[in-house]
Amino acid sequence: xxxxxxRAASAAEARFRIDAPxxxxxxxxxxxxxxxxxxxxxxLATSVWGNTSFLTTLASAPPRDAPFSMxxxxxxxxxxxxxxxxxxxxADLVVMIATAGENIESASIIGExxxxxxxxxxxxxxxxxxxxxxxxxxxxxxxxxxxxxxVVASAEDYIADMLxxxxx
Amino acid sequence: xxxKEQSDLLTLTGPGTAGGRLFRCYWLPALLSSELPxxxxxxxRVKLLSERLLAxxxxxxxxGLIDEFxxxxxxxxxxxxxxxxxLRCPYHGWKYDRTGQCIEVPSEPVESGFCNxxxxxxxxxxxRGGVLWTYMGPADKQPPLPExxxxxxxxxxxFMSKRIQESNWLQAMEGGIDSSHVSFLxxxxxxxxxxxxxxxxxxxxxxxxxxxxxxxxxxxxxFIGARRNAESGNYYWRITxxxxxxxxxxxxxxxxxxxxxxxxxxxxxxCWTWSFDYHPTRAxxxxxxxxxxxxxxxxxxxxxGTFRPLANKDNDYLIDRAAQKAGRTFSGVEGIAMxxxxxxxxxxxxxxxxxxxxxxxDNGIIMARHRLLRSVKALMDKDQAPPGVDSVHQLVRxxxxxxxxxxxxxxxxxxxxxxxxGTAHASV
Ligand code: FES
Ligand SMILES: [Fe+2]
Numbered sequence: 001x002x003x004x005x006x007r008a009a010s011a012a013e014a015r016f017r018i019d020a021p022x023x024x025x026x027x028x029x030x031x032x033x034x035x036x037x038x039x040x041x042x043x044l045a046t047s048v049w050g051n052t053s054f055l056t057t058l059a060s061a062p063p064r065d066a067p068f069s070m071x072x073x074x075x076x077x078x079x080x081x082x083x084x085x086x087x088x089x090x091a092d093l094v095v096m097i098a099t100a101g102e103n104i105e106s107a108s109i110i111g112e113x114x115x116x117x118x119x120x121x122x123x124x125x126x127x128x129x130x131x132x133x134x135x136x137x138x139x140x141x142x143x144x145x146x147x148x149x150x151v152v153a154s155a156e157d158y159i160a161d162m163l164x165x166x167x168x
Numbered sequence: 169x170x171x172k173e174q175s176d177l178l179t180l181t182g183p184g185t186a187g188g189r190l191f192r193c194y195w196l197p198a199l200l201s202s203e204l205p206x207x208x209x210x211x212x213r214v215k216l217l218s219e220r221l222l223a224x225x226x227x228x229x230x231x232g233l234i235d236e237f238x239x240x241x242x243x244x245x246x247x248x249x250x251x252x253x254x255l256r257c258p259y260h261g262w263k264y265d266r267t268g269q270c271i272e273v274p275s276e277p278v279e280s281g282f283c284n285x286x287x288x289x290x291x292x293x294x295x296r297g298g299v300l301w302t303y304m305g306p307a308d309k310q311p312p313l314p315e316x317x318x319x320x321x322x323x324x325x326x327f328m329s330k331r332i333q334e335s336n337w338l339q340a341m342e343g344g345i346d347s348s349h350v351s352f353l354x355x356x357x358x359x360x361x362x363x364x365x366x367x368x369x370x371x372x373x374x375x376x377x378x379x380x381x382x383x384x385x386x387x388x389x390x391f392i393g394a395r396r397n398a399e400s401g402n403y404y405w406r407i408t409x410x411x412x413x414x415x416x417x418x419x420x421x422x423x424x425x426x427x428x429x430x431x432x433x434x435x436x437x438x439c440w441t442w443s444f445d446y447h448p449t450r451a452x453x454x455x456x457x458x459x460x461x462x463x464x465x466x467x468x469x470x471x472x473g474t475f476r477p478l479a480n481k482d483n484d485y486l487i488d489r490a491a492q493k494a495g496r497t498f499s500g501v502e503g504i505a506m507x508x509x510x511x512x513x514x515x516x517x518x519x520x521x522x523x524x525x526x527x528x529x530d531n532g533i534i535m536a537r538h539r540l541l542r543s544v545k546a547l548m549d550k551d552q553a554p555p556g557v558d559s560v561h562q563l564v565r566x567x568x569x570x571x572x573x574x575x576x577x578x579x580x581x582x583x584x585x586x587x588x589x590g591t592a593h594a595s596v
Contacts, residue, residue: 002482003481003482003483003484004484005481005482005484005485005510005513005514006481006482008514009334009335009481009513009514009515009516009517010516010517011437011516011517013516014516014517014520017516017520017523022523022525023525093528120527120528121528122528122531133578133579136576137574137575137576137579140382140576141574141576144573147380148380148528148529149380149381149382149383149528149529149531150380150381150382150383151382151383151384151531151535152382152383152384152385152578153385153535154385157538157542158535158538161534161537161538161541162531162534162535162538164169165169165170165526165530165534165537166169166526166527166528166534167169167525167526
């Protein structure tokens, strides 16, 4: 007689897999940390996504001498200021996009907020092969303390594939 | 999640498919050398990329890999007589050389030259490092021979095994780069398996079961780094190599041999899992070889006379619920290899990737699919050779290293990630 496992793993049995959704939409925030990444995020945002929002840290970074505040670090792609803590409060995942060689000091602010709110983070660095190792290292060092998953991709098209894979 | 069309592009590897064309760019392990031990030995049936083939070693020791079936009336040449420089069909005596060229049709006058008109499809078969390799792509695109280090070291430093896995190659390969399963599925084996235990670094694994991952594109595929805390603020890094399409190398432990796999499609529902173990600078000890033969580490015990694992789906993988309950094994299945294979086979012949819910820690898998799909597209649209064909991409090593916190592993461990002949692998 055929064993349970042999029968269950057959192609014929695969037809009887329950065809019902096994997850609910997740909330993902994709945040550009620098200028070139903002352009990438803007391109991404033109596709249709589920419960995913695209943000940038750039437009609204407060002047260096202003007193520190969690406000005013984040903006949507139209340039409207967003409140960081409110934005990430109910997120399932925050994806920080950086370009190797760019200054990404806002990573620590966002990372700190995510770790406070216990939100999963992924750091994604896009790097051209021509970018010197030292510059990539600097970007990685800035992201590393805050990203529970760090990805170094050679081209931006990975980001769309990754978001799709994560059901964004 | 992956769309059905994308999954099909990678999982289907028969003739005429996109995924099949990808695999037909590479030298692939086809048989163990020991399967054709001497001249004129019995031929061996080989199915690869959904093609039924027959391998034989002729009277002069030349190797051939040809269409399994006689061009006359289609009987399997597995029944053939391997003698006098060729393989003779037992039905009506047609004879073929190792290139598949028919060299005798007894019913026809020799002078007619009729046999010149008959030729079976054949592929090159070459021996390297105890493995017979084949290349199934167009002849004008044949790449240089494979340069993997395990196949280059002296034979006493290397051990190779293969087993049938009853699932599509992709879900098996994805298991090889699925770094986050190790802390669960294999947690019982670190301290007990003779091919792992005793390494100093095992304590980092056991103390810190939630590593942080870094996935970095490499020229031939991917580096997958798993970072754990070590002493005095340093990090313990385990860096896995994945080279396209389906080579993986697992980070070493202590002075144990280093190991890894190839996953090679037999057809769309089955694949060969090849498992190598080698040490770059010393012979394997008799104890190590005995353990490997006994199915320890990443190897398996077999059903006698076959390459089918002794624990297989027909005996429910000999699952031991008492061992599972007692925590001796996490899944109840014994041995690392069958812990992986049992679960990958349980997904069904080709897992339905439209139903999966991947998370951030699956970025290694997501990136591997992304690179495979990108390469298939470049191959189909621009006839561009994929990564991993170039032998430079094959001269890689996995590594286990301790690094200061501000150093990215790709920089700090640069030397450790490539083959340096005569130097041991970087391991803690
Ligand atoms: S927990 Fe990963 S497959 Fe079930
Ligand atoms: Fe495993």
